[in-house]
Each structure stands twice: as C-alpha cells, then as structure tokens.
Amino acid sequence: MCFSSLCANSSSHNSRNFLPPPPTSSQNMSRIENESGFLSSDAASVGSEDDLKVDAQKRNGVIPKEDHLKSMRNAYESIIQHVGEDINRQGLLKTPERAAKAMMAFTKGYDEQLDELLNEAVFDEDHDEMVIVKDIEMFSLCEHHLVPFMGKVHIGYIPNKKVLGLSKLARIVEMFSRRLQVQERLTKQIATAMVQAVQPSGVAVVIEASHMCMVMRGVQKINASTTTSCMLGVFRDDPKTREEFLNLINKR
Helix, strand or coil: CCCCCCCCCCCCCCCCECCCCCCCHHHHHHEEECCCCCEEECCCCCCCHHHHHHHHHHHCCECCHHHHHHHHHHHHHHHHHHCCCCCCCHHHCCHHHHHHHHHHHHCHHHHCCHHHHHCCCEEECCCCCCEEEEEEEEEEEECCCCCEEEEEEEEEEECCCEEECHHHHHHHHHHHHCCEECHHHHHHHHHHHHHHHHCCCEEEEEEEEEEHHHHCCCCCCCCCCEEEEEEEEHHHHCHHHHHHHHHHHHCC
C-alpha cells in the first residue's frame, strides 16, 4: 500500500558507466585483449600495467573515478563562473574539486549492490513476530533540483524463517538514499530490497522528510514535511498488523 501513486518499481542498480569513444586503429594494433578480459601488449611495452588496466576499463565502458572527478570539477568551474563569480578568487580556488568529491559521496549508492551490502548477514531464525528499526536518519538529493531532503526512515518486517542483521536495514537505507531520488521511489525501493533480502511475510516502510526544494526556493514553507509509506504482504492485507506497526513507530 503506497500512499503515493508516484511509488515506482525498484529500478535496477545503476553504475557510473558511460560508453567512451571507440579506440583508434593504433590502439588496436598496439594492444590485444586476452581471454581474461584484460589487455596486454603485443609488441614492445606501451605503458605500465596500471595504464593497461585503465585502458581495459575504458574499452569495457567503465570510466575510472579520476576521470569522473576531473569532468565534474570542470563542470563546477563552469557553474561558478556562470553565477558571476571569479573562479580564481582565493576562497573558490579549490571549490570545484571539493564540490565534485562531495557529489561523488552524495551519490555513492550507484556503486553499491544489494548482495555485496548484505555480506551474508542473513540468518536462519524461527521468529515470526514483528521486527522494527525506526528513526533511521536519512538524507538524499532531490532529482528535480539537486538540493537535499532529509528525515527519518522506519522499517518493520515479519520474518519468515530468516532475519537480517539490524545494521543492514540502515545500510539499505543508505544505499538507496545516496542517489538522485524522489521520496516516493525511495520508500518503495527500501521495501523491495527487504523482500529480496529475506523474503519476509510482510514489510512496512515509512519515511518522514523535509525537502529543501520547498524550503529554500519555490513556496518556501520551512515547516512542511512529507510522509510516504509502502506496505507489502501482511502489512497490506491485515489492518491490525498495519495498525500495530504505525502505533509502535509513533510511540515515543
């Protein structure tokens, strides 16, 4: 039961992969690809082993982090100049690089995968009563304006012979919130990830957040907050179970 019609199906994990231009004929002549997928020289040495690995990454559509940072730094320089500032002013000399690194940190969730995040922290346990982790702090970037929204996430689930390490619930929130997001989709993605992780009898997720796109611009309503929820399984089908969850997360 998603309280917003905008809740969408969980999207597949994205990555910072972009297709580079095809290699030149000279590059093809100087290196050949072996069966392992790495590149090696077919004649005299044409670069270090690290260079060859970087070249292999680019040919496979993976751009190294350093190249992303350089491109983003250049983009931030352009933005700063276009708002009318002097990019050579002392206080701004390192701002483009800082901003680029910050953006990479804000969106690190694109580089994470659910299976790797869980790290086998799924345990067999004969427990079928509600488990709730509430007040998980969250911040993300609104994909419409690239400004933050922040708040708290409450997750409840009813195990079906399997339980998940409690810290992993917070890590799931972190993985999906560290992307360009809308709150409605974030709510559904967290719930869907819980289903994938432990196949529970039901999952409930509620997010309460304040959006800077409503505070810093536009209507500028500083006290407005947004609540979204997603109920799956028994939380959707059984009103008493849903009510118990909502009462518990509102209990202070």
